[in-house]
Amino acid sequence: MLALVFTTAQIGHLLHYPLAVALTCASLGLAVARPALAQGAGPAADATPTSAAADATPAGLSEAELKALAEGAAADASSAPAAPATPQATSSAALSNPALSLILDTALAGYSEGKPLLTGGHDPKRNGFNLQQLELHAESSVDPYLTLQANIVFAQFGVEVEEMYAESLALPGGLQLKAGQFLNAFGRINPTHLHSWSFADQPLMIGKFFGSEGSRGLGAQLGWLLPLPWYVEIKAAATDAVGACCARSLLGGNDLPVRSPADVAYTGNLKTFLPLDEDWSLTLSTSGQAGPNASGNGNRSEILGGDLYLRYRPVADPERRHLSLQVEHAVRARQVPGRSLVDHAGYAQLVGALALRWELGVRTEWTTGVAGDPLDPDWTTNRQRHAAQLTFYPSHFSRVRVQATLDRPTWRSEPIWGAVVALEALIGAHGSHGF
Amino acid sequence: MIRTVTLFALGLAATMLAVPARALQVVATLPSLATLAREVAGPHATVECLLSPRQDPHYADARPNLILSLNRADLLVVNGLELEVGWLPGLVRQARNPKIQTGTPGYFDASLHVLRLAVPGRVDRAMGDIHPGGNPHFHWDPRAAALVAVALGKSLGALDPAHAADYTKNAAVMSARFKALAHEWTQKFAALPEAERKLVVYHDSLVYLVDWLGLKQVITVEPRPGIPPDPGHLAKVVGTVRTTGAKALAQEEYYPRGASDQVAKLTGLRMAIVPGGANFGSGQRFDDYVRGLAKTLYEALHGAP
Incomplete structure (x- = not known):
């Protein structure tokens, strides 16, 4: 716009x-x-x-x-980074201290409705100024066998441990174990944080299926890097199935006791990466989650998803241009007494750095609902949302993003328009991000 | 059924845990370092390189296929001084390879073995993208390469004692050759008149080259490291070139050319576009790479022969 x-x-x-x-x-x-x-x-x-x-x-x-x-x-077109996802550590004094960084995300937002129906916990959902979050990230090796990572998020009215986990470095056979509280490896967006997203808000799919903070929990995850000539990794996790923020398709806000292994959430992901050539990359993955839901004895929910990430980045381009297509779709089935409720959600986004320092992105999202859904009464029909963003990176430690959205929940007669200007600033030493 | 499952499980465990005897696997981040490692190791190791010389090592993508190389590695050779910090640490963590974690004998940080230049006393990001431990771009310098080769020889010898003598010998031969090469070109550049030893660079990445060849870097096209030139700064560059009489503008091939070309056009500076690293893939030797580099610079400063 x-x-x-x-x-x-x-x-x-x-x-x-x-x-x-x-x-x-x-x-x-x-x-x-x-x-x-x-x-x-x-x-x-x-x-x-x-x-x-x-x-x-x-x-x-x-x-x-x-x-x-x-x-x-x-x-x-000015020579600064196109990738905020790769900030650099700064202090040599931090040789033995954990790498510490603070990331501020703040935004000015305006919507055509007072309640814009955003589902992300850190979305800029108020008309006017928003503190999306101040993230404190710390990471370091614990000893030769473990690393520890912590993501502590400050909002205006509280502090939240978003992630805090130890991860193994030295298990044999391509295995890697993670334990603590972490974002589950479901799809591409869910395991990542706000500052590596290409849009100022969380996809509806995450809010609808997992909750405002995405799928996360206390538990353990085992990853296995398969002994193949190309990259294939399998991850399997068991986490608690409670929390309206983080397991809304499972037990949600009902903090029921764990009586058997069937009372926790299981999440799995199979991911493969294909370097098509030096410039083209393709990542494909499929994810699944299963766990108990709150509708009655032994009733369960299952979410199955698939995602694709196709990236073109000519490595020798001095302008560091790139273009990435990312698509995720998931289907959710919840067993309730007598029948199953099935609905879908997904998004597709195309993001490109067309000149140094400048990035442009478009995203379209879709969700379906089930009429009279007793477990999710807010999402009973279809909804579509579209967004476009333009981002300027003064350096790789800051960015200013302008985003426009058009939201069409079919249960409302009027669409909701929104516009956001978001500022992100990072200080300190922040680790490298995944692909 | 139970027997089948047991056999399958045993087979799987065997596949996962079996470590067949094999040559030492060396993985280097930058092509110049990989070239050094290949020559020190000789036939006793296979060497892989994570980046191509056409890539800016500041901004590589952390592609997951690199995890496979790191997973197999016995020795990881990095440049250090946070040059690879934007993409390498996460890959090393995911590599599930205790042999190459920081602080182990299999983690070779080349920057610990060179005489570092441009170590800032104080660091603030308002200064641009400064590397707190010193300027990381030492891979051009044969004097630094001589030190790295000797240290690599020791590291390889510690990992593979059976061939330690070979590694030491290879490293000593390389070191002598690099020192001779360094001396030869120092002499050659020293014979140039002072005006022909002044140059402009794009990014502040040639300080080791400038130091080795006794050159004088009059200004950088970037106003601060990682911050792109604006017209005001370019005017300053042009002014500085005119007052100092600098002869050449040097930059790696992965940096943008627009601003540099304009400055060159206005001032008559000769452009020296240099490859970002040795061509490891084609089997190029480090000496040949450095000789080509020095020759390009010499011709840009002095004029083609």
Whole structure:
């Protein structure tokens, strides 16, 4: 939506002064920024070259030379990272201390409805300013056999241990054990955190099937890297099946006691990676989760999913351009006395870094519902949501994202429009992320 | 039925645990390091490289197939100084290979064996993407390579004592050759007039080369490491070139060319585009890589012969 406001020439002009755009976006937000960007960036843009030239023309550069230099800089589209997912550690003093980082996610949001029906625990769901989260991440080796990772999330009104687990380094036979509280390896989005997502909000699929925090629990997971010539990994986990935030298709808010192994949640994932060539990568995976639900004695829920991630990144491209397609779909079946309830959810997103520092993405989501669903009365019919985002990365430690969404829950007569300007900033040493 | 299951389970366990006798497996992150490792190891080890010389090692993708190489490795050779921090640590953790974890004999950090340059006293990210332990781009420098080769020889010897003498000998031969090469080009560059020893670089990644060849780096095209040039800074670059009389602009082939080309056009700087690493895949030797590099720089500074 925002992109439509600019003419091509304006965008080209703004590309020279990304920081001005970033700061303007961050401080003014989309609703205000639409007029303000066009006007606000104008004077900044006009002022910059003059002052820069005045400061920095020891050899007395002509106007034509300055213009040529501006073209040169624009051709490079500025040289900073396209990948926030690979921030770099910073402090050599942290050789024995855990690597610590703080990540701030804050957003300004506006929706056509006061209650925009967002399902993610850290979604920017209020009209106005939102603190999505402040994440404190710590990781380190414990000893030669274990590492420990902790993700502690601060919100305005509380602190939450999102993940805290130890993971083995030295089991034989390609095995790796993880124990503690962790996000389950279901699909692509669920095991990851907000700051590695390509959109400002959580996919509906996660909120509908698992809960506002995604599928996670206290438990243990065993991973096995198969002894094959290409990458295939199987993960199997047992976790507690409770929590409205994290197991809403299972026991949800009903904290029932565990009486047998059938009372916990089991999650499995089979993932394969195919490096099609140096530039093209394909990841395919299938996931499943099963556990008890709260509808009665011995009744169970099952969720089966599949996902695909196709990425094109020409490794030698100085502009570090890439294009990635990611699709996930899952089907949920819940046994209730007398019958089974079956519904679906999924999304597809296409995200590309089309120039250095700039990323563009579109996403479409779908969910179905079951009429009169006694276990999920809020999701009884279909819903579709579409989003588009434009992100600017001043460096690999920060990003400003503008996102527009159109949500169509069929149980409402009017669609819900939304616009978000989100700022993320990272300090400290943050570990590398998975592919 | 029980027998079948037991046999299957035993078979599976055997597959998982069997470690057949094999040559030492060495995995290096950068092609230049892989080239050194290949020559030190000779026939006693197989060497794999995780990145291609066309890739910027700051921004590699952590592709899961790399986990397989790391899983098999007896020795992991890394550049260090946080050059690979954006993609390597997670892969090493997932490799399920205790032999190559940090602090083990199978984890070889080359940066611990070189004389580090540009170690900042204080680090703040407002300074750009600074590496706190020092500038990590030492792989150009044959003097550093000589030190790395000798240290690699020791590490390989510790992992494979049966061939320790061979590793030590190979490393000594390489070290002598690299030192001679370093000396030869130092002399050659020293004969250039002072004006022909001044250069501009794109990223601050040639400090070891500059130090080795007695050059003077007058300015970088990036205003700060990892921060792209803006027109104001480029004007400063052009001004500096004109006042200092620098002759060449050097950059790795994986950096953008737009700004550099404009600066070169305005100032008459000759461009020296250098490969980001030795061509490990084609079997190139480290000496040949460095010689090519020095020659490219020499011709850019002095003019083609």
